Amino acid sequence: MLSFTEDAFEQAVIEQFENMGYTHIYAPDMNRTDYSRPLLDDVLRDCLVRLNRNLPVMAIDEAILKLNDFDAGSLLQKNIVFMDYLQNGITVKYAVKGEERSSVVKLIDYADADKNDFYVVNQYTFVENGNNRRPDIILFINGLPLVLMELKSPSKDEVGAENAYNQIRNYMKDIPSMFYYNAICVISDLSTNKAGTITSGLDRFMEWKTKDGDYENTAYAQFDTFYEGMFQKARLLDILKNFILFSGDGQKLIKILAGYHQYFAVRKAIEKAKIATKTDGKGGVFWHTQGSGKSLSMVFYAHLLQEALDSPTIVVMTDRIDLDDQLYTQFARCAPFLRQTPVQATSKENLSKLLDGRKANGIIFTTMFKFERGEKPLSERRNIVVMADEAHRGQYGFDEKIVIKENEQGEKEAHTVIGNARIIHDALPNATYIGFTGTPISAKDRNTREVFGDYIDIYDMTQAVEDGATRPVYYESRVIKLHLDQNTLALIDATYDALEQQSDAATIEKRQKDVGADGKCVGSRVYHSIPVRRYCQPLRKVPR
Structure with a gap:
């Protein structure tokens, strides 16, 4: 490793x-004659002409002009404009006759x-505002950096991925126009290989x-897993178009790059949806532990559904008002990426x-409670996808039960209670249903x-902690201090003394050995104020 220099590492990459x-x-x-140009101009023009053969040269010229002349704004604002160009193309106007x-x-x-x-270009010198900088490697696609x-x-202990991150932050200050066109940033020291965006903190750079x-x-x-997993040509293009978005309010926007678990899980879910819409409507269960970006995975999924299922209607369903508000806010913040504005049903009538x-x-x-039993389905279309959040809960039953209740006069009456899943399926009989959950589904949970x-993808707590996507959770037993009535304690003492007199020495000794290992715990948790003595093992369990 000592002989593996930075230059050798660069060549390996x-x-x-x-x-x-x-x-x-x-x-x-x-x-090169102009070191202040972040674009490979000749490559860019040739590629745009080739990819847009049906358009005249003046249309290509206007597109290039827009790429070179952003409106005033911050680096982030210009990057937002560029990412829209990259993902959706550049709208141009031109005259024909x-x-x-x-x-x-x-x-x-x-x-x-x-x-x-x-x-893949290495040692690309770039000059801006008197600053001469040379990033290690830049990937250009069609002339765009x-x-x-x-x-x-990797041979210097004091130099690593954190220093690479700081170097990129300095580049953003010294040569900002290079980052107008940036989609992904990578930091690497062989043992650590991570990707992020121009707004990512060091803790948000993630491995693939x-x-x-x-x-x-x-x-x-x-x-090699990092580079081959993320930068195969077709996959990189998929990530660029479908797995990078901006989220946040007007005060603070962040640029988000999907993690590997989000990418592969969403792709699996899309393939499952394509089949489900033509068969049984079961889109599967998407189990990603809490803190792993499940709500953003839902956004990526909704985005991809538009193309995969030919403009479907998506119904995002929760079982609580606060969850409905949270998810709606997340989707609303990503409206440009989704290319449509989400709406929130305010009532049963509004949903209908x-x-x-x-x-x-x-x-x-x-919320699921805005669906009600009716004679007529709300829609019988097949290209409707219902995304149910926290799908492990028990409100989705198909069962129909007879429940006996008393009326105001005290008379017993029979009422029919139908599971919410039955009501929702009656309203949308041909829809596809996918469940998103942050906790595992019980093996006994047949309703879900x-x-x-079945499961589409599982990303559990252990894997999330390994990836740094969420922090580890440590469980520590808590001592519950109970103060019992002194008269009761005296009665226990007297009862134990009486039982002791009726027992032989061998039985008493065995009982004391049985409780020796956990007597302290029992005394602290169950009795607290009772000395841990010969009756430490209770005759019967005291309720906590």
């Missing part, structure tokens, strides 16, 4: 990308990775621990109005499986 089909360019060998037309210039062909140009990597020598969605060996991710007659699209939030089907 480059080799990883070459093996995945990237073209390597050593930047000092490039024919005096008639104004508009169209969208796409920067990347997301359907076919091979139609794009991928370059989308991924910036800072590497630190699997190449194919198998969680079998994720405790310690290998060097939002669903009745709707043919496509829409993200509707509701009847509604949603």
Whole structure:
């Protein structure tokens, strides 16, 4: 390891990308005249012309002009504009025979990775505001510097991933225009390889621990797992388009890159939904432990459903008003990414109005209690997906029961009680149902499986703690101090003395040995104020 210098490490990373089909360019060998340009201009133009053959040159020119001339604003605001261009294309206007037309210039062909140009460029010197900086590696796609990597020598104990993170933060101050076009930042020192965004703190840079969605060996991710798992061409394009978003209020926006567990789980859920909409409507159960970003996974899932199922209507259902508000707020903050504005049903009548007659699209939030039994379904469409949060709870039963209740006159009457799942399925009989939960479903919980089907993906507490996605939870027994009535204690003493006189010495000795190991605990937890003595083992269990 001592001979493994930073230069050797850089070459090893480059080799990883070459093996995945990237073209390597050593930047000092490039024919550059303007070191203040973050874009590879010739590559960018050629790629845009090739990817948008149906558009005239003037449309391409306007798109490039927009890429080079952002409106005034902060680095983050300019990056928000660029990410919209990257994910959705650039809207341009141009004239054909005096008639104004508009169209969208796409920067990347997301359907076919091979139609794009991928370059891994090292030692790319960039000059801005008198600052001369040279990031270790930049990944250019179609001439756009989308991924910036800072590497630190694995042979120096005092230099590591944290220093790489600080170096990137300094770059953002010294050469900010390079980061207008940045999608992902990487910090690496061989043993630690993590990815984040321009707003990520060091604690939010995360490892990518699997190449194919198998969680079998994720405790310690290998060097090649990170690069091959995240930067295979098609997967990188998928991440760029569908797994990076901005969230927050007007005061503070953060740029979020999905973790590996979110990426693979959502992709599995999408494939399951495609099948479920054509078969039994069971979209599965998505179990990701609390603190692992489950609500954002739901946003990524809703985003991808739009294309996967041809503009479905999504109903996000909870069993509590506060959860409904929390999820609605999260989705509302991500409205630009979702390309539509979520709505929240205010009543049963409003929910019925939002669903009745709707043919496509829409993200509707509701509590399950806004569904009511009716003679007519709210919609019989198949491209409706119901996303149920906290699906492990028992309110989703199909059962129909007869319950006897007393009326105001004291007379007993029979009432029919129908499980909420039955009511919801009667309202949306052809919908697909997927359950999201932060806790495991009991093996005895048949209702949840009847509604949603089996697990799609499991990301439990152990794995989340290993990944640093959530903090470990330690359970410590708590001593409960109980103060019993003194008269009762005296009665216990007298009773024990009487029983002792009726027992032989061997029985008494055995009893004392039995309680020797945990007498202290028993005395503290159960009796507290009772001395731990010969009757420490209670004759019968005292209720806590």
